[in-house]
Amino acid sequence: MTLRAALLQQARSCAALGSPFMEMLMTALAEDWPDDSALGRLCAGWKGDVGPGGASLPLRIAGGLHALVLTGRAPDLAAVYPSATAPDPIFRATVLEALATHEAFLIDWMQRAPQTNEVRRSAALIPAAHLLAARHPLPFVLSELGASGGLNLMFDRFALTAGTTRLGPPDAALTLTPQWQGAAPAQSALRVDERRGVDLNPLDLRDPAQALRLAAYLWPDQPERVALTRAAIAVQDAEVDKGDAADWLERRLATDRPGQLHLIYHTVAWQYFPPLAQARGTALIEAAGARATAETPLAWLGMENDGGEGAALSLRLWPGDLRLSLGRIDFHGRWVKWNAPNLP
Template identity: 35%
Template sequence: MLAELFAAAAEVCRDRSPLTHRLLDDAADDLRRGGVTARVMAGSERDREGTVPGLRFAGAVHRLVLEGRAQGLARHYPTVGGRPDLPTLWRDALPVLEDHVDLVRQQVQATVVQTNEPGRSAPLYGGLLVAAQEAAKAAGRTVPFCVRLLEVGASGGLNLRPHRVGYRLEDTVLGDRDSPLVLDPEWTGRPPADLTHRLRVVGRAGCDLHPVDVSTEDGRLHLSSFVWADQLPRWDRLRAALDLAATDPVEVERSAGPEWLAGQLARAERDVLTVVWHSVVWQYVSPADRAMGRAVLADAAMRATPTTPLALLVFEPRRADDGYRFELLLKLWPAGISLNLGHGAGHGTPFTWSVTPWE
């Protein structure tokens, strides 16, 4: 079973990260033979699919490279200046795994996959502009609402700064043009909003069962290890997002989503749009917490007023004819607006704006 989960994770990476694909494909074969990977993964044999043990393994190996503990393997990893040679990758990985069986096993068992991908700020930013302006129209206002952003499953909180990021569109930059993080959102189409309006964020908070403190070296290494090492644009985005976080700290509280959200939503701020947000986290949430979260949100939605509106804005994978598609979904209360704003890659870019009802 574990070998099949590794093989499935490898297939996901096939066209996007040849290095990770090859590492996990060879590791799957090694698992079937009862090789060193079986010893590394001892104790994780019954891990469920949603915990993606293959990606946890790949992240643990990448972390060894980043920490300088895998010199023979480092030559394959572009994040430390290497260049992949796929036919010899597994040959060079084997002695590293043999030398660090206990360390890699400990890392695999102690960690959860957390990419906290900064590229997702691009569709979030557009979605927030739409939400603030649509809520204002529904309330008969001419000026968009200020936004209070609440993120469930915030990890290191890197996407709690959408107003502090720059978004390059042709010959202009939206958002903060002086930000250390300037994204090319790779938009097809545009958000159904007036892009000349500035997004005003007046409050931010986040929670996570396993929050990452990005002010520490351990926290930065944790997030860095889950970047596929041959995707240097993602690596560069993360480094810039970490630099931004250092200048604008936001605490992420250790808490389960429903309880934390209930506390946050117990108070409403007049003339502020409260936006509940999460991205690529739903698959990790238990059925019980999903149900509780929906109930908390439904209760808050009933209390929403034109001067204290509420929004749900999520970027999550949904089933489609060809598998899964990452969609940006928006609900607004009490306006009764429910929109599918478009779809994009799992890391947020590229993104296609295509507005339809959220059904």
Template identity: 40%
Template sequence: MADEAGNREAFRIQEFYCSKMGAPIYARLCAAIADGLTRNSRTGTRILDWPGEPTRDALPLRFIGGLHALVRAGADAGMAAVFRGDTSDPEAIAVALAAALVAHDDFLWPWLDGPPQTNEPGRSSELMVGLMEIARRHGPRIELLEIGSSAGLNLLIDRFAFDLGGVKIGPADAPVTIAPDWKGDPIAPVPIHIVSVRGSDIQPLDATDPAIEARLAAYVWPEAPVRGERLTKAIAMQRAEVVDLVRADAADWIEARLAEPQEAGVTRVLMHSVVWQYLPEPVAERIRAAMNAAGARATAARPLGWVMAEPDRAFAHHVISVKSWPGHAEWQQLGTAHAHGAWIKLGIEERDKRRYDLPESAKVVAG
């Protein structure tokens, strides 16, 4: 049953995330939507009558992605001023929003049909922190399996260069270097060699399709231009060399991959970021069961790892977590990170460790 108050509150929750993530333009826009959205358009009515759980469904990000696409198409000067930050007065934002909804109702309506598939390449740095811990435990050679790969941008992780607080990883001549602001403990260098990278998604996107590229760009917050530049370069890397991305149910795919022969001296690793919240619980439970069963069979010669960077609801950041077999079957939280990889903080304060006992339970979209 629709809950108008709850649907408005979802935009207030997103306002909090945006404020915490250094995105004041989007925060102001979310506040204006929460306070001023009306039923003067089909799209506005659909948002207010949203039947699902709006935060889990990423309703605010669906809608704002459509607004940004409108601006990127040069179709609405009023909203363009809002997205540039030229219009910051709440009443003026509300007026621009109301006008856009009436004038571009048909354009905005389909943006509510599915969740955003941002697949932010900056999150590869968070995943790399986890992979370094796996390499430290089990050796440098790693076979990567990613679920929820979306457009496959993080499947380029072996082709990106990283600067993690001064620790350099990856090809020196990589078109994309990901260098998050580093906080907390330094990370110890460790040899790492990714021998293969494969991914799956229930609805994969072909980022090399110009229409899909434009859609992905609409989900990139304009307040962080480095993200847009990185997206463009990452898609160019895909055009130069395709990634191994298939359409599949996450549980079906993982079960099949874990049943394949594993090369000796190579650690097989499941990784994902901002994915777990989207999985139906039966699918998530099958993945847990498959990983635990495969972990029980793992040996020193053929280890198994699991790396995730998933959101924490209260603090609007990611938690980087790892477990591996044999010998490390309990989750270890390595640190926290900005939802788009802008910063990483290695280390979890003792008082916060109990918050992250069950990283599988994360159920928030930060964007």
């Protein structure tokens, strides 16, 4: 895939995810991209898939530009961010000037993959946890794979409006309000005894530089995402370890946890693990599931792309290796189609 094709594909994705500004920016970059520049040559020589399913160069470029705005490095660019109008000549010229003036910054920025921590994905985690707690009224141990900054490790401190039902604590740090289809599970008592995650490059949101990387990948015309992220950061106190997910998971599963429900989960992360890591992770979880008892239940929850609308929500639960489809959710958690059965 060429960079221009990748930019146009990303433009379509941004439009579908409710960001007209990002659609406009991606389209303008596709039409005006400076091939004859150091930045252009870097992208032209990039190894592998440069599109949204690979290295995501369009998002890296957009994230770098947004970082320039957030840090005040490019005041002229900030003056046209965000704009929901068609890309007029002033906007195009300002973006091109930023690409040229801040080329060294952008080249350095693009060496690291995009990282997001979409808090609205907890709209899948919250009802799933309540469903599990109704069957197993035990404290939870949480293990998140691909946890980024660990914001979705705090889902029990968030509230969810699911149709006419509210799930979550009365003093919730934030409230998620997706478009909801289907009946919500009954609210159960949730208690988390331990929460921990793993990521190849975890974000320490106490570090301003790393917090900037998270903020830069929030799209400029979606202030709700910014507000929710800030609210989640304010209560984030979970540890996210740096490392390989399978190695980390092997250590996490080596100890049985009597009287606790161990919930392993990932949201749009499993697909990025190499096939061998996926196979090893599956084997580790299944082996631990085979040892599970009513006193040491194990659950594996996935929110992943399966080629359908949004992401599929799948749950495996031991003992018994129950396999359930819980429904579907928008990649950014804007809607949920919940069709989970009652657990036997």
